[in-house]
Amino acid sequence: MLSINNVTKTFGGVVALNKCATTVKQNEIVAFVGPNGAGKTTLFDTISGLIKPDYGNITLSIDDNTEELTKISPEKVANLGISRTFQQVRLFPNLTIQDHFIIAQSKNDMRLLAQIVAKNHMHEKDVPFHKKILEQYGIDRDLNLYVSDLSYGQQKLLQIAMAVMREHKIIMLDEPVAGVNAVVQKKIEDILISLKKAGETIMLVEHDMEFVRNIADRVVVMDEGSVMVDGTPEEALSDSQVLEAYLGE
Numbered sequence: 001m002l003s004i005n006n007v008t009k010t011f012g013g014v015v016a017l018n019k020c021a022t023t024v025k026q027n028e029i030v031a032f033v034g035p036n037g038a039g040k041t042t043l044f045d046t047i048s049g050l051i052k053p054d055y056g057n058i059t060l061s062i063d064d065n066t067e068e069l070t071k072i073s074p075e076k077v078a079n080l081g082i083s084r085t086f087q088q089v090r091l092f093p094n095l096t097i098q099d100h101f102i103i104a105q106s107k108n109d110m111r112l113l114a115q116i117v118a119k120n121h122m123h124e125k126d127v128p129f130h131k132k133i134l135e136q137y138g139i140d141r142d143l144n145l146y147v148s149d150l151s152y153g154q155q156k157l158l159q160i161a162m163a164v165m166r167e168h169k170i171i172m173l174d175e176p177v178a179g180v181n182a183v184v185q186k187k188i189e190d191i192l193i194s195l196k197k198a199g200e201t202i203m204l205v206e207h208d209m210e211f212v213r214n215i216a217d218r219v220v221v222m223d224e225g226s227v228m229v230d231g232t233p234e235e236a237l238s239d240s241q242v243l244e245a246y247l248g249e
């Protein structure tokens, strides 16, 4: 479905991606792991169209149609069906939970829409649906609450909910459980497992190997911008040399 072909990206003297290559199949949960600076976020940014590679390309194939993501704008990539969350929480503190759901359901540019939503209160619409999502994600808060009043864990859950709500073919999550407590981590684990059962294709970056072992079908170990190991969690994470060299375990 997604094919990453020898992607190289340098920032000044830093080689962030170095002939990085792998593929993602439909209905797989693929975890990208590796030390800080391995190039995981740069890879997600390149798939999203935010960064253009120096060499190589990334293609998305759906049915008989293949698009080269590395040639098009981030907006076009998003509209082709790559939905993602960012490593740092990116929400609009002065907007409510429901405003964020409205933004997620729209195909328009996020920032522009945030301004519109802030001006005209587009509420009322879709209230039952939005309440159901809050329930599904275990966010026990009011739809009209400003997101600045949410806990960090609830903000992480909201970001995942938004990525899933957006029309998509693939969901990419950059460190979905970083910094959350054990309860929220378990919640996110259950959500991802149920998404997989519903047929979703998920790519994620994560440092927590227990979380990765619990949910991933495949693990891609990266270091210095390249893929070092690519296999099932058993294959990739049972090798003590791999764990020591790349994952500090």
Ligand SMILES: Nc1ncnc2c1ncn2[C@@H]1O[C@H](COP(=O)(O)OP(=O)(O)OP(=O)(O)O)[C@@H](O)[C@H]1O
Binding pocket: 011, 014, 015, 016, 034, 035, 036, 037, 038, 039, 040, 041, 042, 043, 087
């Ligand atoms: N915009 C940028 N300008 C300059 N260097 C960058 C930029 N983005 C990333 N880098 C560098 O590229 C390398 C890969 O960074 P990247 O953020 O992709 O790593 P990562 O695997 O996501 O790490 P972490 O686990 O810490 O999030 C690092 O050396 C980083 O400093």
Ligand SMILES: [Mg+2]
Binding pocket: 040, 041, 042, 087, 205
């Ligand atoms: Mg990162």
